Amino acid sequence: MNQEFKNIARQLKILIVEDEILTAKSLSNDLKKLGVETLDPIPKGETAVEIALKEKPDLILMDIRLAGKMDGIEAARIIKEKAKIPILFMTGYATDHIKVKTQGVDCIEFLEKPITVSQLRPIIEDFLGF
Amino acid sequence: MRILIVEDKQESRYLLKVLLKKNGYEVVAAKNGKIALEMIDDNRIDLIISDILMPEMDGFKFCQLIKKDQRKKNIPFVFYTATYIDQKDEKFAKDLGADLFLRKPIEPEIFLKKIESIASKLQQGKYVPQETKLKNNGEIYHLYNERLIKKLEDKINELEKEVEKRTKIELELQKTIQEKNTLLQELYHRTKNNLQVISSMMRLKSSYLQNREIEKIFHEIENKILCMALVHQKLYESKNLSQLSLKKYFQSITELLKKSLVSKPQNIKIQICGDEIEVLIDTAMPLGIALNEIITNSINHAFPDHQKGEIKIKLQLTNDNEMVIDISDNGIGLPDNFDQNNDLGFGLQTVKDLVTYQLQGKFMLIQDKSFHCKIIVKEGLYEPRI
Incomplete structure (x- = not known):
């Protein structure tokens, strides 16, 4: 199953939106271990919207606090309006305040940082129908 | 009617x-x-x-x-x-x-x-x-004036009470602001302490290591953690608890590296000059890690066999509000056939990523006999948070 999983996972296209480069790179590295390739990570909400609509990834891992004017919640809302791309929020503190702010934005999961391979694996498996 | x-x-x-x-x-x-x-x-x-x-x-x-x-x-x-x-x-x-x-x-x-x-x-x-x-007109005027003066006095009393009330509120507000500052200082202090504890844990653990290479990696990560702890110390010491002096932060980083690196750099002088620039933590932190990488590289590689040497860091704030950080040493320099696009090691690649991705700035390696680079960044990517 591991090899089969990796073969299917390889076909996935994942976009990471995260303003801290070291966090983005480490996450992308973890996904690589699962056999999933990621697009170049994006630090700004505005660019994330542009790239998401152009590249149509299978999944977006979206940080909430980003560089620039637009935060992750706003970026997700705009992407969701124009395309059916599943979005997963990542945040330092999944407080009630943030959960209220993300209400109405359809996301598949809320992950609290730091995000580990063991958290990601079941999500990817679920996503691939394993 | x-x-x-x-x-x-x-x-x-x-x-x-x-x-x-x-x-x-x-x-x-x-x-x-x-x-x-x-x-x-x-x-x-x-x-x-x-x-x-x-x-x-x-x-x-x-x-x-x-x-x-x-x-x-x-x-x-x-x-x-x-x-x-x-x-x-x-x-x-x-x-x-x-x-x-x-x-x-x-x-x-x-x-x-x-x-x-x-x-x-x-x-x-x-x-x-x-x-x-x-x-009698005189009597009317007298009574009328009495009424007006009484009214005026009432009004003054009312105003005095209002001023008193507002002064009290102002004092309460000042107290609240003071409490906020104390709280923030406490928070910075604790963050700094926690990071220092993590660094100490790594140091302890590394003393049991047999492998010199791994020990070196441990030390480098320890220094990065201490570098981040320093940001919080500088914020704690800053007046507005929001911005810190880049120059003073860099000074502390170089002092930290000089005393803690495995290859004790007694023969290496580090000089920082240039403009006083105040930055937010969002800008200071990545720049601190970048500087740490570059100085560590210079100390470890630029001066083999305990050569004497000098590292210069120059800060400049341009009219366009751009910060230019010029870092150079007088050591042996990068290898002759060094390719900027493919040969950046983990350290310099991290510097480039931090500057170009996280700070949306420019990182340039300058062709020279010795190592020389420039970092150009602009503030304003993040709004002040406090």
């Missing part, structure tokens, strides 16, 4: 007008005594309801002039007041010749009943006009 309302406040005028009209009275209105006098000259008025405190001509003055005028003195006069409510105000008003002295607020039914009683007497021809009891 036509009633004249004299009242400066538009809202009160409107309410009174509606109330009286609804009860069958014809109503005209003026916003002060002066205008009211002119209106009485031009219209038949059966009853006057007047406020006291008004601009141009107040109710007391207005009443005096009505009672002095042979053609007007028989019109019933009602005071309706919110500010002059003293017993002595009432006495003065009645002595001037007012029929009624009503204090605001008053139930509409009671108000109407009082007006009604005068109106019915008028209609039945039973109304007896009030004469003014004050015939």
Whole structure:
């Protein structure tokens, strides 16, 4: 199953939106271990919207606090309006305040940082129908 | 029955007008005594309801002039007041010749009943006009001044109380701000301490390591953690708890590296010069890690065999608000065939990523005999958070 999983996972296209480069790179590295390739990570909400609509990834891992004017919640809302791309929020503190702010934005999961391979694996498996 | 309302406040005028009209009275209105006098000259008025405190001509003055005028003195006069409510105000008003002295607020039914009683007497021809009891002008002026001064004193007392209240609130606000600052300082202090504890844990653990290479990696990560701890220390020491001096932060980083790197760099001088630049933590942190990488590289690789050497860091703030950080050493330099795009090791790649990705700036390696690079960044990517 591991090899089969990796073969299917390889076909996935994942976009990471995260303003801290070291966090983005480490996450992308973890996904690589699962056999999933990621697009170049994006630090700004505005660019994330542009790239998401152009590249149509299978999944977006979206940080909430980003560089620039637009935060992750706003970026997700705009992407969701124009395309059916599943979005997963990542945040330092999944407080009630943030959960209220993300209400109405359809996301598949809320992950609290730091995000580990063991958290990601079941999500990817679920996503691939394993 | 036509009633004249004299009242400066538009809202009160409107309410009174509606109330009286609804009860069958014809109503005209003026916003002060002066205008009211002119209106009485031009219209038949059966009853006057007047406020006291008004601009141009107040109710007391207005009443005096009505009672002095042979053609007007028989019109019933009602005071309706919110500010002059003293017993002595009432006495003065009645002595001037007012029929009624009503204090605001008053139930509409009671108000109407009082007006009604005068109106019915008028209609039945039973109304007896009030004469003014004050015939002597000097006496009127004296009493009138007394009322005005009393009003002024009340107003001053009121204002003094208000000032007192506001001073108290201001002190409370200052206290709250002070508490916020104390809280933030405490938070920075704890963050710094926690990071230092993590670094100490790594140091302890590394003392048991047999492998020199791994020990070196441990030390480098320890230094990065301490570098981040320093940001919090600098914020703690800063005046506004939001921005820190880049120069002082860099100075502390170089001191930290000089005393803690495995290859003790006694022969290496590090010099920092240039502009004082204040930055937010979002800018300081990545720049600190970048500087750490570059200086660590220089100390470890630029001066083999305990060579003497110098590292220079120059800070500059351009007119376009760009920060230019120029870092160079006088060591052996990068290898001859070094390719900027492919040969960056983990350290320099991290520097490039931090600068170009996280700070959206520029990182340039400058062709030279020795190592030389430039970092150009602009603040404003993040809003101040506190």
